[in-house]
Amino acid sequence: MRIGYPCINRTIGCIPSKTFRLASYSDERLRATVAANLACLQKILQFNVEHGLLFLRITSNIVPFASHKICTFPWQEHFSDILRELGDYCRHHGFRISMHPDQFVLLNAPDAGVLERSIAELAYQTAVLDLMGLDRATKVQIHIGGVYGDKAASMDRFVENYTRLDPAIQARLVIENDERLYSVADCRAIHDRTGIPVILDTFHHALNNQGEPLADVLSVLTKTWNNNDGLPMVDYSSQQEGKRAGAHVEHIVPEDFCQFLDNSRLYDFDIMLEIKDKEKSATLALELAAGDPRIVTRVG
DNA sequence: TCTGGTCAAGGTGGT
DNA sequence: ACCACCTTGACCAGA
Numbered sequence: 482m483r484i485g486y487p488c489i490n491r492t493i494g495c496i497p498s499k500t501f502r503l504a505s506y507s508d509e510r511l512r513a514t515v516a517a518n519l520a521c522l523q524k525i526l527q528f529n530v531e532h533g534l535l536f537l538r539i540t541s542n543i544v545p546f547a548s549h550k551i552c553t554f555p556w557q558e559h560f561s562d563i564l565r566e567l568g569d570y571c572r573h574h575g576f577r578i579s580m581h582p583d584q585f586v587l588l589n590a591p592d593a594g595v596l597e598r599s600i601a602e603l604a605y606q607t608a609v610l611d612l613m614g615l616d617r618a619t620k621v622q623i624h625i626g627g628v629y630g631d632k633a634a635s636m637d638r639f640v641e642n643y644t645r646l647d648p649a650i651q652a653r654l655v656i657e658n659d660e661r662l663y664s665v666a667d668c669r670a671i672h673d674r675t676g677i678p679v680i681l682d683t684f685h686h687a688l689n690n691q692g693e694p695l696a697d698v699l700s701v702l703t704k705t706w707n708n709n710d711g712l713p714m715v716d717y718s719s720q721q722e723g724k725r726a727g728a729h730v731e732h733i734v735p736e737d738f739c740q741f742l743d744n745s746r747l748y749d750f751d752i753m754l755e756i757k758d759k760e761k762s763a764t765l766a767l768e769l770a771a772g773d774p775r776i777v778t779r780v781g
Numbered sequence: 782t783c784t785g786g787t788c789a790a791g792g793t794g795g796t
Numbered sequence: 797a798c799c800a801c802c803t804t805g806a807c808c809a810g811a
Contacts, residue, residue, distance in 0.1 A: 488804045502807060503789060540804065549789060584802050585790040598790060622803090627792050659802095661793070716803085727801085755803065 482712070482775035483577055483751045485529070485536025486763045493528050495521035498542035506546060508554040515556055518543050519563050526567065530574050533778030534763050536751050538579050541602075543609065548601040561612055568613025575780025577751055578613075579714065580606045580621045589626035589639035596642060600650075607650045617652040618711025622680050625656060625663040625671060636667065640674050657716065660685040660727050665698050669705070678706040683741065684718040684755065688727055695741070699748040713748075717741060718755040729755050733762035739769055749775050 488498060497518045501510055522543065529537055546552045571578060586599040603621065610619045629635050643651065656672070657680040658665045665686055668679040679702045686698060699715075706713045719737045721728040733756050756762040770776050 496804095496806080498804065498806080500788090500806070502787090505808085538803070542804080542806095546789075551789090581803050583790085583804085584792075587791065590791080592791090595791070602790085629792085725801085729803090753803090757804095759804095 482749055482770075482773070483535040483777055484754065484763055484766050484770070485534055485538065485577070485751065486754050486756070486759045487538040487581070488540040490525045490528055490760050491758065492760055493524050495524055497521040497525060498540040500542050500545040503546065503549070503551065506551050511545065511552065511554050511556065512559065515544050515560060519560060519567065523563075523567060523570075526570055526576065528760070530576065532760070532764055533767055534760065535575055535777060535780070536577050536579075536753060538581055538753060539609070541580065541582055541606065544605065547605040548598065557608060557612060564609065564612040565614055568615050571613065571615060573781070575777070577711065578610075578615070578619055579753070580610065582606055582621065582623055584624075586623055587626040588623065588642050589629075589635045591629055591638065600646065603650050603654070604647065607647075607653050610653060611649060616711075617709050619653065620655045620678075620680075620710070620714065621650075621653045622655045622657050622714070624659045625667065628662050632662075632667075636671060639671060643675050643677065655680050655710075655714070657682050658685050658689065660688040662689075664689050664691060665693065665702065666691055669701060672705045678710050678713070680714045680716060682716040682718075682755075684716070684720070684727075684729070687720075695744045696747065699745055699750075703748050703750065711751075713750040714753065715745075715750045716753045716755050729757055731757045733765055733769075735765070735769055738766055742770055742773055746773075746775075 499514050499518055544556050582602050586602050590596045606621050625639055655678045656668050658668050672679050681702050703713045718729045719734050721730045754763050
């Protein structure tokens, strides 16, 4: 069990998701931005290793506009050395990273253009991980997508479009339950038809479920991951008091997290903390989990 | 230097 | 019809 957080570190003073407006695109602007983003990513990786946080979600914005037509700069070749170095660093430290394309990636979109742009984005994110030389335990997580007025047909379309993907994308793709449309049971149904591993989002599950207790869900979902896929992944968060249902907390709620650790004790997985204060809560989570035999903070 | 309107992309649900 | 929300706010024109 590793503990991580998404995208941004608020302590070290750099941002790995610098971007710019499409209107100000130039190859030089892109090259400079990506160089800065990768330098920042390297600092975050080092910070995490030093703090025993061996898990990190990389921002989709590491290469801005990478899947947009406007981007003709050969960033893959230009940054292959540094990407490889970062990947080597991860491997050396037993560090796991993941990526999570945003809400525009809809593999079950009925619209051909939306589907095409979605696949281009998946290809970009997969390419980053491939260039880092990371194995197929390094995942790209998406939701099933929209319902489009017919959930069964939309699930069929997801399966159909998945089977046509490049195997390099298929090898990294995992699906995650969402808080409104596709529950854990729906993801499991997709898994049964495709073999795609399922990420449990505990917070989404609390908002959208068929009454299954956490331990039951973990029992089912951890089996959707095989050896090549690495340890199962779990996204953890809880409700911010006083905000709309589904709003992530600002800071980890220790009692809730400890209860989660206890309820899940029979299963091992990596935890992504979707909590707004990022590394601060992740560090506390590590302290709260001290003594839990699953926890790994250092490799080699 | 600071701030407010706006930013590639889609779908949903609340108003 | 319009708007906020989404894994993450950041960019930039104008004051």
